[in-house]
Amino acid sequence: MHAVISGAGIAGPVLAYWLCRYGWRVTVVERAADLRAGYGGHAVDLFGPAVDVVERMGLLDRVRENRTRNDTITLFRTGRAPIRLDTAVLATGIADRHVEIMRGTLAGLLHEASRDDVDYRFGTVIERLDGASVQLSDGSTISADLVVGADGLHSGVRGLAFGPEEDYRHFLGAYLAVYTLPDVLQAGPTVAAFNAPGLAVAVYPTQEPGGSRALVLARTSRLISRDPADQREAVRDLVGDALGPRVSAVLAHLDAAEDFYLDDISQIRMDSWSRGRVTLVGDAGYGPGPAVGGGTSLAAAGAYVLAAELNGAGTDGVEAALRRYESALSGPVQHSRRVGPSVLSAIVPRTRAQVWVAAQAMRLLPRLPRPVRSRLTSFGGGPAAMLDGLVLP
Ligand SMILES: Cc1cc2nc3c(=O)[nH]c(=O)nc-3n(C[C@H](O)[C@H](O)[C@H](O)COP(=O)(O)OP(=O)(O)OC[C@H]3O[C@@H](n4cnc5c(N)ncnc54)[C@H](O)[C@@H]3O)c2cc1C
16 A cells, blocks of 8 residues: 655654554655754644654654743733743643644654655655546656645645635634744743734744744734735734834844744635545644644644554555544544634734733733633633544544
């Protein structure tokens, strides 16, 4: 049995690892010229079952060793004293088992665990799809038993097999931007947070000394173009000087940032994400919204479940395995669609009153009894709870 997987992010390598364990031949094509490993990207979360998945791959110790050290969050407010909170207090209601790690570092560890058995082809994409036969940009053709799009929010396989992204993208009314900059805030090992109606900015130190990474979340209904110069201008425009001089100093590094990335916060909503022997996994099929939805956990757990359903399936059994995979994931995926809007409401307040309430909540949380804290920080049964119903095979 031969699988071709598009995308070497999170879901792709997890799926590739397990399919190899189950005796499959696996080719992974990745559009990027090389692995975006190291400390690049942004911080992502593994909750509950997703922690179990990396543990079953023998990677949990290394994941923990490489976790981010953002152990406190400091809310800066113009003209008032900052409020500092242990992130463990905020995580009370999120999950019993939780690790935060940079996406690039996690992708690197997953690739390392699978690379000896998997035929990884970087700088390569699927150009044509005919049933489960693929034509690749490196000139080769593979007649596979299964084709999987693990190629993220803007999935190429989804486009080829299911049609345009617009048909499945559900905009949540906000944009996010991330970029690396020198540690201009000098706030120490903490997530420096700022908010105003419709805006939230977080800046945290990278593991490379002297560096920090900024995450900007802004509510807007306006459409921002795909041109990187326009995008930087749009971020400056949306934030303005609403968040004070510290954030202005952070914005001053926008133009110099080589890794600037902006995207709309949208979910991928599909009634079904398999067709014949083609399927989608992770953000490609059910992205719950970047930065607000716990997509990394859903991607890792989804890939593991898909591999387990395919274990032992011959070519004739692939379509039935894909139906079982969709049915196992349907509860968490439905739940995930409620998470993004509720997390967005919590971290990007809409009004001055909500900004004030958020600050008071941060002040009060550590003093509340654990069960009350747990309820208040669960974001309405948020990113971790969506995986509660999922029993890993
Ligand atoms: C700024 C930001 C902050 C985030 N914060 C969090 C967070 O705090 N917590 C959390 O859990 N999640 C967070 N996420 C979401 C998280 O990164 C994703 O949910 C997760 O990476 C999904 O994994 P995936 O494997 O499905 O897709 P991805 O990790 O996106 O991987 C897809 C891979 O496919 C490749 N690719 C794309 N197109 C093609 C193509 N046509 N052919 C071949 N390869 C292709 C890409 O280069 C990439 O390597 C955040 C996302 C962003 C952008």
